[in-house]
Amino acid sequence: MRKEKKENILGSICNAIYQIWQGDHAIVYFSFYKNISEEIFSALFGIYLIKFIYESIEKRVDFSKLFIMVSIFCIVHVIIHLTSAFHSYCQKIAEMKVYRHIFQKVIKRAKRIKIDQYENPDFYDKFSRALDEALEQGIWGMLFTTWGVGAIFGSIVALVILASVDVMLIVFAIPPIIGSLYFGIGESSEQFAARRDETVGKRKMEYAKRVFYEKKYASELRLYPISRVLFGLHRDGYMERYEENKTHQRKIGIYRIIETLLFAGIVTLGSYLYITYRLKVAGSSAVAAYIAMITAVGYVVSSVSEAIEYFSRAGKLCMYMNNIKEFMECETEEDIKDAVLPSDNMGEIVFENVSYHYEGSEQMIIQGLNVKVRQGEHIALVGENGAGKTTLMKLLMGLYPVSGGRILAGGRDISQYEPSAYRDCFGTVFQDFQIFSLPLGENVLMKSPETEQERQLVVDSLKKAQFGEVLEKMPKGIDTYLTKEFEEDGFVCSGGQAQKVAIARVFAKKPDVVILDEPSSALDPIAEYNMYRNMMEASEGKTVFFISHRMSSARMADRVLFLEHGRIVEEGTHEELLGRNGRYAEMFRLQAQNYQDEMGGGLYAE
């Protein structure tokens, strides 16, 4: 158990240093050099020079000799300071270099991480918060490591000086070193355990606090007495932490007492008595040298426990970097051998007996679904919540691998295509589309518009998406920054406007296949109607899939697929399905009911 943990700390230190090294070789070498040389110097100064001074006084040597020695030390010291100052300058720049390096690795990876990893609820927790701190902590972790190594070098130097005066003195340093090693490591693994056991309690506290400061909860908290439940949760959180911590701290306290007794008993009492014995009884007369050595024994012991302390802090800090490593090791989409690039035209799309269930879940989201979609066909997907409509679209875009069956596009299994090129064929608006804190042009084109043509394309797309009016009022046009994240005068989209921007992306991309997942939910009816009309016009000859709760829009489709429990239960044109008088017709009627004056007896009257 303990061994495993040690390896873990060592492993994370190595990992952190390796990652930093990859970003900037020089800073790693430099840090080691600087801290080792500093520690060696401080051992020489603290022990050798002091011994020299005391002996000079004892032997009454000439003052000039003392002056020269002290001056030499001071010159070396100035050189060391120069190195340190230069190091602190380099460190600031290295931080940025390493950050850049890690960022590039992260995004390269993010493009390929399987999407269901993101949907794992721990994912965000694990990476977002941790990754934000990783770098800064990692660099400190590396520095602590180098200090630790430095402290070891320092104590070796001190031991050598000690031995040169009286080999016996080393004996007094050894038991406390072993004691520090044993109890120090015990203490730091106990600290580590304390932190680990605290996380649940901490999370409870953090969650409760978050609810109280986030605006989205504010109204409900004031209208319902739910806050009492959360107060309870918060209190549980800190009381759990209190209890856990108390148990661990009790052990730590015991370790500390033993360590103190070892130190005070053996080092101080033992060495002082030994020195007294040597001088008073054995007849040695080197008082100065022995006095200087008292400091040396203490120095060795404290260097060793410092080194342990440094390593344990380094381990703790470097742990943060493990998150980066883990992120890099997240399951990615497999490389496809002999990946094919999709041809200019996607052609027919065929779902053959397609099934899907989430990893680790038994529940089938899609079960044995078969359907053939001609090129240029406009398909409406209709069904209750959870019928599998969105999942089906994600399967089509290859965001999830199918669990059974296959999907053919242009006569080829989609898993054979090069994923990025394949996905370029789709233009999608999701329910939960995102607006980026970038200029409007980038938000539409999803890359920087470079040529005049591209800029025009952005403007045209925005107009088609009904954003034209707003655009005209923007002084900076498509260079207007969206969101106030970085620009005071950034433009904040309302829900409807944001949706229009998302829709403009599809117009700008001119994809083979258009997928609209309830794109109109935040639009008012007139905007919705216009948006659909534009979309359909722009998509002449293109395959379109759209999902909508408002079944009225299903009328525009060439074919309606009615999904239930991951299966297609009815399909046909709107008219056909109504004629069939099945599930679709029932649902449509429910919705239509209140729009028809003649039907009377609306909801409220019943």
Next chain:
Amino acid sequence: MQNNAGAAKEKLPISRILSNYVYLLKYAFGKDAGLILMIFFSFISAGVGYACMDTVFMRAFINYLSDDSYTFHQTAVLVALATIGMAFLMAVERCTESFAQPRIIRMSGMMQEEMIKKAVTMDLVCYDCDTYYDDFVVAASQLEDMVITAVFDLARMGRNVTTVLVLSGLITVIDPVIAIFPVLGFLVNMFSRFRIMKLEYDYDVEKKEIMRRANYSKRVFYQPEYAKEIKLSHIEIPLEKQFHQAVDETITVSKKYGVRISLWSLVNWITVFTFLSMFCVPLYLGYMALVACSIGLGDVAALNKAQSTMRNQLDSVNYCVERIQRAGLFCERFRKFMNYESKIEKAQGTVQVPKSQSVLEIKDMSFRYDGAKKDTLKHINMKIQAGQKVAFVGENGAGKSTFIKLLMRLYDVTEGSICYGGHDIREYSTEEYRDIFGSVFQDYQIYAASVQENVMMQNVAAPGQELVEAALEQSGFSERLNTLPNGVLTSLTREFAEDGVQLSGGEAQKVAIARLFAKKERMHIAILDEPSSALDPKAEYELNQNILNKAEDATVIFISHRLSTTRDADCIYMFENGEIIEQGTHQELMEKNGQYADMFRCQAKYYQQNQEIIC
């Protein structure tokens, strides 16, 4: 924190920082006085003990050794006494840390609990204010560290000062001149550190401001909501560009500040450490011992130790002052927060809230958000009879949601008044008044608690289950409830429970709606802000049926996009730009042939063309 730019503007007078610091200490003292006293005692006694060990004892020891008149026994007794005393102090000091840590966790937990309790009493307006987030989040997240700082650094400072006093006594006895070096070093150190700190602070502010762009770019890549777009587009290219620009700019800034910080550090190190401490002290002592012959080896060792300990202690004072200053600055937020006086939340009221459904009357009411340039709502007049079913319709941003928040007194009106049962709602106790409402918002929330707590919205004793189940049945959640492992006791969200259930959007909405049904007995007015947007048509239909059946005599206010949902309301109010532009029953509004009729026809278009087919 992200919003550190705000911190740059903070400049507080020293007196305020100190008074803040005292406030924080007093607050902590009120929570656990014993702990704080213990920390002080152990720190100060250990400090004095170490100082004596290094100097008084050391001098005596060397003198005993050099002087042949002291025997081995006498020396050994001296050594044993000193060592045992020191071991005891060390043990006490180190154990204090172990003892203090859990107590501090509990203490800061208690303080944070008071903070969140305070948070609920903040008026909702505060959330619209940019600094609210800053004040609260920063205060809450740093509280623990700051309490530790406040207590330990003061204790450390107490130790530093007493140690320095003890050492000064010793130095005065032997050779007061030696005190010049540490004191001079302390002054140089204080001055140069002050410069360095200021530079570092400016650097930090500038860097953070630039790096926000870079951090944003990075964040996008691991946030789940962005994952799909990242895979389906090439948005990483502009994001990457933004990142590199920010990093390049930061490197420029780092170079600028790096040189200045390094130079000041050099000045500090070379004068304080090399010149004063390493050069002057040994040579002065050497001179006194060798040339002037005024002191012996024991004095040299004791003085050398004394001056270096003194310098360390004085440096530590500098360090503590810095930290105490930070704690004082930090505490400004905490204090501001804790001393906030809410206008709405704590209102006790002078009149009893009517026991039964009453008339809700809005008289020439206007509302403007703090700092906004124009009114969000303008001169609204409305009278809602008890038990009436009314609907608010209109485009996004027309002011409907703000309006209902005013009705529930989440905000106070800017002009005019809202009256319930003949009294201005400001005459009621806020808590009692709000209790007559049942509400479901567009952005309803699910909490990391059990299903029944999410429905009842409070701690529930076991017998409440039937009510919860009934409410869930009415909101159409029964089917899903039957699949949950522990029924209404199942934990929602995976925040804490590994086996917690994540509800889909539609399911979550049903749970939120069940809150209304659970509250039926006490509810005078039900408010539904687009509750059906995530529901499919069938569920929507059933929901509407249920709400209307169960709410029988309660007043119901609907907000909806789908005009089909609202058409049978007793009265429909159409909002546009904060004004009511049309009102009446569906019939009246259709006949009027205005905006409402346009909107309705537009939505109905497809359905109506198919009338023959359906019928």
